[in-house]
Amino acid sequence: MEQIVGRLLQVGVLVAAAVVLIGAVALLVQHGHQPADFRVFRGASSGLRSVDDIVRAAFSLDSRAIVQLGLVLLIATPVARVALTLVAFVVQRDRLYVAITALVLALLLYGLIWGRA
Amino acid sequence: MTILLLALLVGIGSFGAGLLGALTGLGGGIVVVPMLTILFHVDLRYAIGASLVSVIATSSGAAAAYVREGFTNVRVGIFLEVATTVGALVGAALAGVIPTSALAVLFGLVLLYTAYRSFQAPEEHVTTAPSHPWATRLRLNDAYPVAGAMRPYSVQGVPAGFGLMFVAGVLSALLGIGSGVVKVIAMDRTMKLPFKVSTTTSNFMIGVTAAASAGVYLHRGYIDPALAFPVMLGVLAGALLGARILTIAKTRSLRVLFTAVVVVLSVEMLYKGITGGL
Numbered sequence: 001m002e003q004i005v006g007r008l009l010q011v012g013v014l015v016a017a018a019v020v021l022i023g024a025v026a027l028l029v030q031h032g033h034q035p036a037d038f039r040v041f042r043g044a045s046s047g048l049r050s051v052d053d054i055v056r057a058a059f060s061l062d063s064r065a066i067v068q069l070g071l072v073l074l075i076a077t078p079v080a081r082v083a084l085t086l087v088a089f090v091v092q093r094d095r096l097y098v099a100i101t102a103l104v105l106a107l108l109l110y111g112l113i114w115g116r117a
Numbered sequence: 118m119t120i121l122l123l124a125l126l127v128g129i130g131s132f133g134a135g136l137l138g139a140l141t142g143l144g145g146g147i148v149v150v151p152m153l154t155i156l157f158h159v160d161l162r163y164a165i166g167a168s169l170v171s172v173i174a175t176s177s178g179a180a181a182a183y184v185r186e187g188f189t190n191v192r193v194g195i196f197l198e199v200a201t202t203v204g205a206l207v208g209a210a211l212a213g214v215i216p217t218s219a220l221a222v223l224f225g226l227v228l229l230y231t232a233y234r235s236f237q238a239p240e241e242h243v244t245t246a247p248s249h250p251w252a253t254r255l256r257l258n259d260a261y262p263v264a265g266a267m268r269p270y271s272v273q274g275v276p277a278g279f280g281l282m283f284v285a286g287v288l289s290a291l292l293g294i295g296s297g298v299v300k301v302i303a304m305d306r307t308m309k310l311p312f313k314v315s316t317t318t319s320n321f322m323i324g325v326t327a328a329a330s331a332g333v334y335l336h337r338g339y340i341d342p343a344l345a346f347p348v349m350l351g352v353l354a355g356a357l358l359g360a361r362i363l364t365i366a367k368t369r370s371l372r373v374l375f376t377a378v379v380v381v382l383s384v385e386m387l388y389k390g391i392t393g394g395l
Contacts, residue, residue, distance in 0.1 A: 009177040009178070009324075010177075010178070012177060013174055013177045013178045013353070016174070017174070017349070017350065017353055020346050020349060020350060021346075021350060023342070023346070024124070024346040024347075024350065027120075027342065027343060027346070028120070028121055028124060031120050031343065032119060032120050032121035032124075033119055033120075033121065034119065034120050035118065035119060035120070036118050036119060036120045036122075036123040036124075036343065036344075038123075038153075038157070038158075038159040038160055038163045038341065038344055039158050039159070039160060040160060041160040041161075041162045041163060042338075043162075043337065043338025043339070043341075044338040044339075044340060044341045044342070045338075046338075048338075048340075048341075048342065049335060049336050049337070049338055050335075050336060051335075064342045064343070065342075067342035067343075067345070067346050068340070068342045070346075071170050071335075071340060071342070071345055071346075071349065072335070074170060074173050074174055074177075074349070075170070075173060075328050075331045075332060075335070076328075077173065077177050077324070077328075078173060078176075078177060078324035078325040078327075078328040079325075079328055081177075081324075081325070082195070082198070082325060085191060085195055088191075096255070096256075097192060097195065100195055100196055100199060101195050103199055104195060104198045104199055104202055104325070107199075107202040107203065107206060107329060108202060108325070108328055108329055108332065110206075111202075111205075111206055111209070111328075111329045111330065111331075111332035111333045112328070112332030112335070113332075114336075115332060115333050115335065115336025115337070
C-alpha cells in the first residue's frame with residue numbers, strides 16, 4: 001500500500017509537470033511576446049478558475065488552459081493520496097481512521113470544487 | 118517585460134530557490150513569494166498562488182521517496198491533516214480581508230524565524246516517556262527502522278501539536294508557503310516524534326495542506342498560468358537536482374548562503390510591509 005502511495009505521488013507530479021510543460025511551450029509561442037503584467041491584481045480570466053471550465057478549455061487546446069489543467073492535476077495529486085489512504089483504512093476496517101480520513105478528503109474537495117473557504 | 122522574458126527570469130530564480138531549498142532542507146517555497154514580489158514586482162496574491170503550486174510539487178516529489186523508506190507515520194499525518202486543512206481553509210478566508218502590508222510583515226517575521234531555526238541542530242529524543250492518553254486512543258504510537266531493527270516511539274503533547282498544526286495551516290494559506298518550520302516544531306518539539314519521522318511525515322502533509330488553499334485560490338484567480346508555470350517547473354527541477362546531488366554538496370556553506378538570502382528577504386519584506394510599498 002505504501003509503495004502504491006509513493007508511486008502515485010511520483011506519477012502524479014510527473015504527469016502534471018509534463019502537461020504544464022506542453023501547455024507552457026504553446027503559451028510562450030502564442031503569447032510570449034505580449035507584455036507581462038502582474039503588478040496589479042486582476043485575477044486569472046474567469047474561464048481558468050474552475051475545474052470543469054479548465055478541462056473544457058484545455059480540450060479545445062487553449063494553451064493557458066492546458067497549463068492550468070496541469071496545475072489542477074498537481075493540486076489533485078495530494079487529494080488522490082488522501083483518497084487512497086481512505087481506501088487503505090477501509091480495507092483494514094479501521095473505523096476511527098476511516099472517519100478521520102473521510103473528513104480530510106471532504107475538506108479538500110470542498111476547497112477544490114466549490115472554492116469557498 | 119514580455120511574458121517570455123519574465124518566464125525565463127522567474128524560471129531561473131525558481132530553479133535556484135528549489136535547488137538551495139532541497140540542499141539545505143529548508144524548502145524553496147519560502148523564498149519564492151519574496152522573490153516574485155520584491156524582484157519582479159508581482160502582486161502578492163499572484164505570488165502566493167504560484168508559490169503554493171510549487172510547494173505541492175516539491176512536497177509530493179520528495180514524499181514519494183520518503184514513503185518507501187518507512188519513516189512516515191500515516192496515522193499521525195492524517196490526524197494532523199484535519200488541523201492543517203481546517204487551518205488552510207480559515208487562512209484562505211482570512212487572506213481576502215487582511216491588508217497586504219500586514220501579510221508582508223507577517224511574512225518577514227516567518228522568514229526571520231526560519232533563518233534563526235536553520236542554525237539550530239535537530240535534536241534526537243529519547244521517547245521512553247509514557248505517551249499522551251490521546252496518542253494511545255488514536256493509536257499514534259509506532260516504530261521506525263534504526264539500523265535494521267524497528268525502534269518503537271511514543272507520541273507526546275497531542276492537543277498542543279494539533280493546535281500548532283492549525284497555525285501551520287493558516288500560515289501556509291496566508292503566505293503561500295509549506296510551513297515546514299511550524300510543522301517540525303509541532304511534531305519534533307511538542308509531540309516528540311523522532312527527527313526522521315517528523316521530517317518525513319511533515320513533508321507528506323505539506324502537499325495536502327497546500328492543496329486545500331490552492332483549490333480555493335484557483336477559484337479566486339490567484340493562480341495565473343503564465344506566472345505559475347515557470348515557478349512550478351523551476352522549483353521542481355531545482356528540487357529534483359538538489360535531492361540528487363545532496364550527498365556531494367557542502368551543505369554547511371550552502372546553509373549559510375541560503376540563510377543569508379532569507380535574512381535579506383525578510384528585512385525587505387518587513388520594510389515593504391511597514392512602508393506600504395507592496
